[in-house]
Amino acid sequence: MNRADLIVGVQWGDEGKGKIVDMLSANYDMVCRCQGGHNAGHTIWTNGVKYALHLVPSGVLHKNIINIIGNGVVVCPEFLVKEIKQFEALEGRFFISDKAHLNLRHHALIDQAKERLKGKNAIGTTGKGIGPAYADKISRNGHRMGELLDPEKLCDDLMNDFSENKSFLDTLGVVIPSKNELLDELKLYKKELGKFIANTTQMVWKALDSNKKIMLEGAQGTLLDIDHGTYPYVTSSNTISAGSCSGIGISPKEVGEVIGIIKAYTTRVGNGAFPTEDFGTDGDIMCETGKEFGTTTGRKRRCGWFDAVAVKYAARLDGVDKFAVMKLDVLDGFDKVKICKAYEYKGEIIDYFPTDLENVKPIYEELEGWDKVEGIRKFDDLPQNAKAYIERIEELTGTKVGIISTSPEREDTIVR
Known part of the structure; x- marks a missing residue:
C-alpha cells in the first residue's frame, strides 16, 4: 500500500504552498484539499x-492528475462555480466529497456582521463565511454537498433553518432569500457541480490500495490551527498535518512524507500576536518586494523577520520531514538579515512557543545579507551568506531544508 504525502504550511499561512504543490504534483496521481474553504489563496505562476486558486486543488494545472476537495473542506458553491470556469475539461479529474459541508451566502453575511459588531476586537477573518459554516457543522445544523443533488428538499430544510433562527438573523441584519430565489440558486449549483460530487473517501482508499501516489494539500498555516494556533486569532479548522487525515478520510499510518512550507521571513494577515513583526522600513520592503497582499482578500500582510521558535514548534506539531523555504529572493539586498532564536517572556529567556504569545519579545541574531539569489537553481550557486542563512534555519529548527524557491516561477527552485 502506498502512503499519502503531505504539504503543510508551517507559519500563519501564505507561505507559498501553491507553487510547491504545483511543482511536485507532476509526480503524483491525485491531489487533495483537506480543510478550510475559499479563504485559502494559493497562487501559481x-x-x-x-x-x-481558492478551493480547487493546486494539481489542476496538470491534465493527468485527479483533484479532490475532501470532506473537511467547507465549500462555497457560488464561488466554486466561478473558479472552475478558468479550467477546461474537468470531468473525470475533479471531484468534491459528498460529505463536505456547504458554505452558503448567509454564512458570509453572518461572518461579516459579527466582525463589524466586534469592532477593534475583530478576529480579522476573510469574511467568507468559513467560521459560521464550520459552526453549523459542529452544532450538527449544517448541510453537505451531497444534499445539493436534491435541491427541493435542501431548499425546504434551509428555509426551516432560517425560520428557526429568525431572531438571530434579524439581530445581525442578515436578509434571507425568498424560497423561489433560494431554489433557483440551488438548482444552478446542482447543474454546475452535481457531476463532480462523489464518495471521495472510497476513491482515495482505492487509489492508495492501487499504489497510486497521493498528495494532500494543506490550506492556511499551522499557527492558525483552531487548537494549537494563536487562539482566538485563528481559522476554524485543524490546519496541522493531523487535520489532513480526518479531512480526507485516511488513518495517520497512511501519511508518508511531510513537507513543511515556510517563508524566508514571516507574514500574517488579520489580528493577533506576531512577535517578529517589523514596523519600520525593512517590513515595508518585504511587503512591497514580496507583493504581500492577500490572494483572497487583497489585504496588505503584516511582515517581519523569520521566527525560528514558532517554526520549530509548528514543525514538531506537523512531524515535518523537510522544509521548503519560499521567497528567499525577497531578502535580496538587505545588509543584515535577522532570525528570532528565542523569546523573552516574564523576565526569562525561553526557547519554546508559549500559549500566551502576546507578551513575548523576540531575541534576534543578525546575519550578513547577500546581493541576489533571484532565479538561482543550484544550491552551490547561492551566495555564501544565503547558504549560511539556510543552514542557520536548519540548526535552530532541527529540520533540514530540502527545497528553496528563488522566484515565483515554477522553474526557479532549488531541490537539494
Missing part, C-alpha cells in the same frame, strides 16, 4: 501566467 507558470509561463508568466498567474493562477489564483
Whole structure:
C-alpha cells in the first residue's frame, strides 16, 4: 500500500504552498484539499501566467492528475462555480466529497456582521463565511454537498433553518432569500457541480490500495490551527498535518512524507500576536518586494523577520520531514538579515512557543545579507551568506531544508 504525502504550511499561512504543490504534483496521481474553504489563496505562476486558486486543488494545472476537495473542506458553491470556469475539461479529474459541508451566502453575511459588531476586537477573518459554516457543522445544523443533488428538499430544510433562527438573523441584519430565489440558486449549483460530487473517501482508499501516489494539500498555516494556533486569532479548522487525515478520510499510518512550507521571513494577515513583526522600513520592503497582499482578500500582510521558535514548534506539531523555504529572493539586498532564536517572556529567556504569545519579545541574531539569489537553481550557486542563512534555519529548527524557491516561477527552485 502506498502512503499519502503531505504539504503543510508551517507559519500563519501564505507561505507559498501553491507553487510547491504545483511543482511536485507532476509526480503524483491525485491531489487533495483537506480543510478550510475559499479563504485559502494559493497562487501559481507558470509561463508568466498567474493562477489564483481558492478551493480547487493546486494539481489542476496538470491534465493527468485527479483533484479532490475532501470532506473537511467547507465549500462555497457560488464561488466554486466561478473558479472552475478558468479550467477546461474537468470531468473525470475533479471531484468534491459528498460529505463536505456547504458554505452558503448567509454564512458570509453572518461572518461579516459579527466582525463589524466586534469592532477593534475583530478576529480579522476573510469574511467568507468559513467560521459560521464550520459552526453549523459542529452544532450538527449544517448541510453537505451531497444534499445539493436534491435541491427541493435542501431548499425546504434551509428555509426551516432560517425560520428557526429568525431572531438571530434579524439581530445581525442578515436578509434571507425568498424560497423561489433560494431554489433557483440551488438548482444552478446542482447543474454546475452535481457531476463532480462523489464518495471521495472510497476513491482515495482505492487509489492508495492501487499504489497510486497521493498528495494532500494543506490550506492556511499551522499557527492558525483552531487548537494549537494563536487562539482566538485563528481559522476554524485543524490546519496541522493531523487535520489532513480526518479531512480526507485516511488513518495517520497512511501519511508518508511531510513537507513543511515556510517563508524566508514571516507574514500574517488579520489580528493577533506576531512577535517578529517589523514596523519600520525593512517590513515595508518585504511587503512591497514580496507583493504581500492577500490572494483572497487583497489585504496588505503584516511582515517581519523569520521566527525560528514558532517554526520549530509548528514543525514538531506537523512531524515535518523537510522544509521548503519560499521567497528567499525577497531578502535580496538587505545588509543584515535577522532570525528570532528565542523569546523573552516574564523576565526569562525561553526557547519554546508559549500559549500566551502576546507578551513575548523576540531575541534576534543578525546575519550578513547577500546581493541576489533571484532565479538561482543550484544550491552551490547561492551566495555564501544565503547558504549560511539556510543552514542557520536548519540548526535552530532541527529540520533540514530540502527545497528553496528563488522566484515565483515554477522553474526557479532549488531541490537539494
